[in-house]
Amino acid sequence: MSTNDAKDATPITLRIQRGVPQHAAAVMAYAVPAEAAASLLDGLRWVRTHVDDTLAFRYACINANACKECMMRLDGKTVYACTARLEAGGDYAVAPLPNKPLVRDLMTAIAPAKERLFNGDEDDEH
Amino acid sequence: MAEEMNATLTIPIEALSAEAFAPYGWTLGQPPSPTATEPSFSNPFTDFWHAHAFQTGASGQVEFLWVNYRDTRRDIGVLEVHHLTEQAIVPLTGDIIQVVTLDDAPDHDTTPSGLRAFRVPVGLGICMRPGCWHTTRAIGTAATCLMVTRSSTTVDLVGHLQQGLPAGRKLTHSTARAFTARLTLSDPLFAAALADIARTATETSMTLPAPLILDTDVLVIGAGGAGMSAAIAAAETGARVLLADRSLIGRGGATIMAQMTVAVALGEQTEDHWTHHYQDTLAAGRGLCSEPLARILCEEGVQAIRLLDSWGVGWARADGHLTQAHAPGHDRPRCVYVDYLNTGPAVAKTLRAQVAHTAGVQRVGELVVVDLLLDAERVVGAVALHLESGDFVLVRAGASVIATGGLTRLYKRNSASLNMGGDGFALALRAGARLLDMEFVQFFPIGHLAPRLVGFDPIMWDPFRYKLGGKLLNRDGVEFVERYGNANEGGKYTTTRDAATYAIIKEVEAGRGSPAGGAYLSFRHVPETTLRAAFGPIIGRLAAAGIDLTQQMIEVAPIAHYHMGGILVDTDLATDVPGLYAAGEAVGGANGANRLSGNAITEAVAFGLRAGRSAAGSTATLTRLSDQALQAAAAPVIERSSSPANATARPNYAALIEELQTIMQLHVGPFRNDAGIRHALAAIATLRDRAGPGIPPGGAQDPVRLDALDLRNMLLVAESVARAALARTESRGAHQREDHPAQDEAWTLNQTIAWRDGQWALATQAVDRLPTVSAAPDVLTPAERQA
Ligand SMILES: Cc1cc2nc3c(=O)[nH]c(=O)nc-3n(C[C@H](O)[C@H](O)[C@H](O)COP(=O)(O)OP(=O)(O)OC[C@H]3O[C@@H](n4cnc5c(N)ncnc54)[C@H](O)[C@@H]3O)c2cc1C
Numbered sequence: 083m084s085t086n087d088a089k090d091a092t093p094i095t096l097r098i099q100r101g102v103p104q105h106a107a108a109v110m111a112y113a114v115p116a117e118a119a120a121s122l123l124d125g126l127r128w129v130r131t132h133v134d135d136t137l138a139f140r141y142a143c144i145n146a147n148a149c150k151e152c153m154m155r156l157d158g159k160t161v162y163a164c165t166a167r168l169e170a171g172g173d174y175a176v177a178p179l180p181n182k183p184l185v186r187d188l189m190t191a192i193a194p195a196k197e198r199l200f201n202g203d204e205d206d207e208h
Numbered sequence: 209m210a211e212e213m214n215a216t217l218t219i220p221i222e223a224l225s226a227e228a229f230a231p232y233g234w235t236l237g238q239p240p241s242p243t244a245t246e247p248s249f250s251n252p253f254t255d256f257w258h259a260h261a262f263q264t265g266a267s268g269q270v271e272f273l274w275v276n277y278r279d280t281r282r283d284i285g286v287l288e289v290h291h292l293t294e295q296a297i298v299p300l301t302g303d304i305i306q307v308v309t310l311d312d313a314p315d316h317d318t319t320p321s322g323l324r325a326f327r328v329p330v331g332l333g334i335c336m337r338p339g340c341w342h343t344t345r346a347i348g349t350a351a352t353c354l355m356v357t358r359s360s361t362t363v364d365l366v367g368h369l370q371q372g373l374p375a376g377r378k379l380t381h382s383t384a385r386a387f388t389a390r391l392t393l394s395d396p397l398f399a400a401a402l403a404d405i406a407r408t409a410t411e412t413s414m415t416l417p418a419p420l421i422l423d424t425d426v427l428v429i430g431a432g433g434a435g436m437s438a439a440i441a442a443a444e445t446g447a448r449v450l451l452a453d454r455s456l457i458g459r460g461g462a463t464i465m466a467q468m469t470v471a472v473a474l475g476e477q478t479e480d481h482w483t484h485h486y487q488d489t490l491a492a493g494r495g496l497c498s499e500p501l502a503r504i505l506c507e508e509g510v511q512a513i514r515l516l517d518s519w520g521v522g523w524a525r526a527d528g529h530l531t532q533a534h535a536p537g538h539d540r541p542r543c544v545y546v547d548y549l550n551t552g553p554a555v556a557k558t559l560r561a562q563v564a565h566t567a568g569v570q571r572v573g574e575l576v577v578v579d580l581l582l583d584a585e586r587v588v589g590a591v592a593l594h595l596e597s598g599d600f601v602l603v604r605a606g607a608s609v610i611a612t613g614g615l616t617r618l619y620k621r622n623s624a625s626l627n628m629g630g631d632g633f634a635l636a637l638r639a640g641a642r643l644l645d646m647e648f649v650q651f652f653p654i655g656h657l658a659p660r661l662v663g664f665d666p667i668m669w670d671p672f673r674y675k676l677g678g679k680l681l682n683r684d685g686v687e688f689v690e691r692y693g694n695a696n697e698g699g700k701y702t703t704t705r706d707a708a709t710y711a712i713i714k715e716v717e718a719g720r721g722s723p724a725g726g727a728y729l730s731f732r733h734v735p736e737t738t739l740r741a742a743f744g745p746i747i748g749r750l751a752a753a754g755i756d757l758t759q760q761m762i763e764v765a766p767i768a769h770y771h772m773g774g775i776l777v778d779t780d781l782a783t784d785v786p787g788l789y790a791a792g793e794a795v796g797g798a799n800g801a802n803r804l805s806g807n808a809i810t811e812a813v814a815f816g817l818r819a820g821r822s823a824a825g826s827t828a829t830l831t832r833l834s835d836q837a838l839q840a841a842a843a844p845v846i847e848r849s850s851s852p853a854n855a856t857a858r859p860n861y862a863a864l865i866e867e868l869q870t871i872m873q874l875h876v877g878p879f880r881n882d883a884g885i886r887h888a889l890a891a892i893a894t895l896r897d898r899a900g901p902g903i904p905p906g907g908a909q910d911p912v913r914l915d916a917l918d919l920r921n922m923l924l925v926a927e928s929v930a931r932a933a934l935a936r937t938e939s940r941g942a943h944q945r946e947d948h949p950a951q952d953e954a955w956t957l958n959q960t961i962a963w964r965d966g967q968w969a970l971a972t973q974a975v976d977r978l979p980t981v982s983a984a985p986d987v988l989t990p991a992e993r994q995a
């Protein structure tokens with residue numbers, strides 16, 4: 083009666099680039115239970131509640147893939163963390179967007195300048 | 209602290225002077241001595257003078273290092289020394305204490321003698337000679353400093369720190385016992401430093417750079433449908449508006465996530481009038497709708513939704529008119545939408561563009577409002593944490609509008625975004641405003657549970673059931689709704705939401721739930737052609753996500769979806785605290801005990817427009833608070849929100865939030881009883897103790913600090929829901945009490961809750977009625993009069 087076949091229980095390894103702009107980046111590896119990380123976002127959230135709550139990444143809507151805040155790099159490809167699927171036993175490199183200013187860990191400055199407190203002069207809207 | 213005094217060596221902290229520091233090096237920045245021979249210059253615009261000629265002592269580049277000193281401990285356990293190079297430190301953001309000695313201790317375990325400590329204030333600096341043993345302490349909070357050194361020394365130090373090996377420049381480690389010096393408390397300078405620490409904690413940045421003050425006529429908190437509408441309407445009256453969101457503008461809340469429909473009596477599909485919509489709204493609300501608010505929703509909703517149309521939202525059209533779907537609970541086709549499942553994103557995008565085009569609105573994302581500021585019982589602005597920089601910011605506002613959306617993140621199973629922990633309710637409670645009918649949280653019976661599915665609305669199975677029926681099955685593949693007094697569904701969707709929720713929860717309690725703790729929903733008996741005819745593109749997307757509905761069942765369970773309760777307002781959307789307004793899902797009353805589908809977006813936009821106008825209109829004659837008065841009002845808030853919590857002892861706030869969600873789901877969820885709610889209240893109190901009073905300070909986008917702020921709000925708001933749920937001893941709409949299963953006419957009352965001076969105050973009041981709306985012939989269109 084199960085909706086899912088027997089799950090492979092091998093943990094997933096996330097190698098996450100961490101750091102703030104003033105300091106050299108470090109890569110930290112986290113083992114995440116496969117069933118807790120159907121998506122990359124789920125895996126990152128699991129790390130925060132179970133291992134290391136200082137890990138920073140941006141997201142809002144979690145399920146809807148509507149906010150588009152969760153963009154980052156997974157094995158060198160730009161993905162939405164909430165829709166990127168992970169495989170049991172997989173070993174993944176997770177990094178912030180390379181073309182946006184780093185804020186912290188996986189968080190980059192993605193807001194248009196006009197929607198920031200300290201904005202530039204450029205008119206990015208239209 | 210006194211207990212360790214006997215073993216400690218206390219070091220007084222001295223003021224920095226060139227003479228006192230001379231054995232160790234040079235001071236930087238003190239005025240040149242009159243006898244100095246080096247060049248200097250002074251005119252009304254500039255002074256400059258020679259401070260020191262730096263020597264590396266060996267080959268190697270001079271290097272500027274940026275150093276954040278965060279060590280605020282009073283124990284000195286480790287000193288370092290550089291034998292060849294000088295080293296300079298210039299504090300930039302906060303004073304530091306530099307501990308020095310020239311005693312080159314023969315072995316590592318001996319406490320060095322001759323330790324002295326100098327306070328180096330911002331504005332001065334020091335340069336140490338080679339051979340000067342030293343360490344640096346920050347005072348209470350981190351201090352960023354400029355360091356000048358020789359670069360190979362740095363390479364050496366980094367290698368040492370990373371590998372724990374003795375560095376070539378000889379670092380001395382001593383055991384704690386043999387070498388534990390303490391900075392003395394009795395020294396007046398250190399007492400002053402401690403006072404500074406205390407002051408930093410209470411006034412935070414006021415002793416450091418004073419927090420930035422933003423001035424505006426109207427502060428709008430939250431940039432969802434309600435907040436963006438409020439900002440536009442307020443600015444159109446000529447007011448200056450600050451539109452703040454803790455997430456990115458237009459993206460953080462429920463508005464952008466809505467996928468279905470928007471209810472409004474446009475009369476495009478069939479004849480309609482807002483009074484019909486109003487009757488349906490009141491019926492769904494089971495006697496508890498504030499009729500004046502429901503009327504605004506239905507009547508002004510018409511202009512609001514047409515306004516969105518004129519701004520190009522792109523409501524679906526066919527045959528020359530807007531298409532209106534017939535959603536459950538409505539007496540006729542009334543619900544507009546944007547194809548395909550794009551209603552919320554289109555509304556959010558349209559409003560965001562419109563806000564950008566509206567002169568006078570300053571949009572600031574990543575600005576989380578932490579508390580409202582009051583002066584003489586009026587809201588005069590807010591304290592906000594600017595996440596992007598990690599700094600507090602003060603907002604001075606003539607009026608403020610809470611448009612922060614709902615609270616469904618309080619529950620383990622929800623359709624919420626990260627930003628829906630109910631901040632606005634906590635802000636209102638702490639400002640002394642009353643909330644209304646907080647016990648009415650709408651649960652959606654067949655929210656998606658498993659397998660994990662992203663990019664789909666978790667309530668998407670409802671339209672599937674409407675069109676295709678589907679079977680609700682338990683763990684054993686048996687249909688079960690008839691066990692709980694419902695008719696056998698026979699492949700149709702006949703069980704009401706309340707009944708389906710009840711049946712699923714009871715089946716799980718009986719141990720017959722699906723693996724993830726819900727029920728199976730099966731469409732396996734539905735031919736693929738029928739599935740594709742009804743939901744063509746979605747069937748494809750599901751297949752791409754690994755779900756083949758012809759083969760596979762999914763699991764569903766009740767999930768928290770919307771909050772009917774909220775901040776008590778009048779028809780100006782004014783709360784009972786002057787200067788404070790509310791709009792959107794944050795407002796209570798319009799939807800009573802249950803919300804009609806499609807009403808929430810209409811509510812957000814219609815209420816937002818009205819609240820923006822009212823708030824702007826209220827600010828004209830106000831005198832503004834001085835900077836000092838504003839800072840004084842903010843000081844306790846900033847203290848509450850940035851008291852340095854002990855980093856090693858602090859809990860994982862994110863994990864505590866999950867615990868709270870589990871408690872709320874189990875005991876204050878779709879079905880409640882007295883014992884369960886009391887259990888939840890006790891658990892909330894325990895969680896509050898475990899969280900402790902501190903909110904750790906942090907830098908840019910520090911997630912721990914945000915969790916701690918969220919947890920504090922969520923505990924307060926959860927408690928308001930639990931207390932209201934405990935008091936209402938009946939079942940009505942979304943509030944179902946197992947121990948009081950019937951609706952009780954004596955409870956046809958609204959319930960208010962306030963939190964003042966740390967005490968909860970619950971009260972009931974008669975529901976606001978409008979005498980004649982539905983009967984009045986003059987509110988009917990000519991077409992309706994004929995009908
Ligand atoms: C998945 C889903 C589907 C839905 N589908 C429909 C539908 O089809 N039809 C319908 O009518 N309704 C639907 N609803 C309900 C509807 O979307 C919401 O009730 C409505 O959008 C609320 O709008 P709002 O502006 O009041 O709040 P939101 O859109 O939630 O916006 C609130 C904003 O406030 C910000 N905020 C919160 N706290 C703070 C703070 N302290 N400081 C600064 N900013 C803050 C948040 O980041 C957020 O951006 C749905 C809801 C969900 C969750």
Ligand code: FES
Pocket residue numbers: 123141142143144145146147148149150151152162163164165
């Ligand atoms: S979390 Fe919103 S799109 Fe990924």
